[in-house]
Amino acid sequence: MESTLFATILICVFTTLILVIVKLRKNEYKPGKKLPLPPGSLGIPVIGQSLQLLWAMRSNTGEKWLEQRIRKYGPVSKLSLFGNPTVFIHGQAANKLVFSGDGSALASSQTKSVRMVLGAQNLLELRGDDHKRVRGAMVSFLKAESLKQYVGKMDKEVRLHIQTHWEGKHEVQVLPLMKVLTFDIICTILFGVERGSSRRAKLVQYFQDMIQGIWAVPINLPFTRYNRSISSSSKVDDIVKDLIAEKRAQLQRDAGAPRDLITSLVDMNNSQAISDAEIIDNIKLVMTAGHDTSSVVITLVICLLSNQPSVCAAVVKEQEDIAKSKSEGETLTWEDLGKMKYTWRVAQETMRMFPPIFGGFRNALKDIEFEGYLIPKGWQVFWATGLTHMDQTIFPEPERFDPTRFENTASVPPYCYIPFGGGARICPGYEFAKVEILVAIHYIVTHFTWKMCADxxxxxxxxxxxxxxxxxxxxxxNRNVSL
Known part of the structure; x- marks a missing residue:
């Protein structure tokens, strides 16, 4: 049996290599006389520079690796990443190319594993009118005007989390707890799945297995992370299908039923209506994005505050002033969040120095001229978030943690600060993440002091x-401040 399994793996790997080589040769472009390809090398077939990039990311030197490329080749260069010929672009103009436009030149491009786990109709895969329609449906719930009514619910989730996982403890691990918190918020506010239900427990289990294989090698063999991920993704689909049916029946009984993201998507009018398959795939996308991004940002803020006493003192003062204005048990309001200006600048500076998203890929839908070079149709375009964030011509002394940089956001050139993207492509969950981050930081800093256990x-x-x-x-x- 072991020899059969080994032979099957070899056949799958060999077949994958052949397909990738064929794809590379199919996409190979021989430039004409007018525009040259960018400088650089596609490297070894199939492998290219993928392992170099992944190793640099794991050792937290990804930006330095890219900076070396820029010094060698300039802001535009060619390479091969994950089996695809790729053009790496950098700078304000590059970010504008990626995040602006109508989608006719560049389209989102995800790895096969992401596409298979999250579904082919999630927002990262849709293009043109379909992308606009689905994005518009999601933004209608996630925009600031809609979120005002959910601040109280989010407040209660955070307070219950603090009581359950922080009070009475002498030591905690921040990142795992923040992931628990953000998933609880997603379940309650976005999906309307209340605490204590067996469905919520199953959703947590299946989701954890699902995300493990999103960035795995997409060979679907038994007992692999990718196989478990695909299986768990199907189980999440079944749960969301049931939720859709229940929300639809509830709306038929009572059009004024409580709103969550699924209910809002089900109840779109005909001009914006999206299919059940689109709802399912985009719910999985929201689960994944909302779970990771906010939890990482809150964790990084806690880490940086421990090393910045004066900044931490200013955040604590701002938050305690707000806490003192509240009566016992009273939840935060939208107006309270508006007073957290310095705290949000701290979060912004944290995301400048440590952007949660390293970068991403787009696919060239046609030949594109950029900075005097040709990006051929069918090639990947790779961009990185942190390079403009750490550009001293944009942010003086970029290595210094300084929240005052964001006192006047108009002074930051467009498409230079992009932790959530930019322009028409800014993350639709930006405002939701902001509320989540501010409410969590409020309760942590007003109820606890902390010290790092180790470097x-x-x-x-x-x-x-x-x-x-x-x-x-x-x-x-402060023992006098109660939850």
Whole structure:
């Protein structure tokens, strides 16, 4: 049996290599006389520079690796990543190319594993009118005007989380707990799945297995992470299908039923209506994006505040002033969040120095001229978030943590600060993440002081995460402030 399994693996790997080589040769472009290809090399067939990039990300030197390319080739260069000929672009103009436009030149391009796990109709895969329609449906719920009514619910989730996982403890691991918190918020506010239900417990289990294989090698063999991920993704599909049916029946009984993201998507009018398959795939996308991004940002803020006493003191003062204005048990409001200006600048500066998204890929739908070079149709375009963030011509002394940089956001050139993307392609969950981050930070800093247990190393997997989960020792800050 073992020899049969080994032979099957070899056949799958060999077949994959052949297909990739064929794809590379099919996409090979011989430039004409007018526009040259960018400088650089496609490297070894199939492998290209993929392993170099992944190793640099794991050792948290991904930006340095790209900076070396820029010094050698300039802001535009060709390479091969994950089996595809690729053009790496960098700078304000590059970011504008990626995040602006009508989608006729560049389209989102995800790896096969992402596409297979999250579904082919998620927002990262849709193009043109379909992308606009689905994005518009999601933004209608996630925009600031709609989120005002959910601040109280999010407040209650955070307070219950603090009571359950922080109070009475002497040491906690921040990142795992923040992932628990963000998933609880997603379940309650976005999906309307309340605490204590068996469905919620199953959803947590299946989701954890699902995300394990998103960035795995897409060979669907038994007992692999990718196989478990595909299986769990199908189980998540079944749960969301049941939720859709229940929300639809509820709306038929009562058009004024409580709203969550699924209910809002089900109840779109005919001009914006999206299919059940689109709802399912985009719910999985929201689960994945919302779970990782916010939890990482909150963790990084806690880490940086421990090393910035004056910044931490300013955040604590701002948040305690808000806490003192509230009566016992009273939840935060949208107006309270508007007073957290300095705290949000701290979060912005954290994301400048440690953007949660390293970068991404687009696919050239046609030949594109950029900076005097040709990006051929069918090639990948690779962009990185942190390079303009750490450009001293844009942000003086970029290595220094300075939240005052964001006192006047108009002074930051467009398409230079892009932790959530930019322009028409800004993340639709940006405002939701902002509320989530501010409410969590409010309760942590007003109820606890903390110290690092040890020096924390970070790696990218693919987000910046503390390798030990950020263990901290905690003590109650103010016993007179109750949850």
């Amino acid at each position: 924390n190393q970070f790696s990218r997997d693919p987000m910046p995460v503390p390798t030990k989960g950020l263990p901290i020792k905690i003590e109650p800050r």
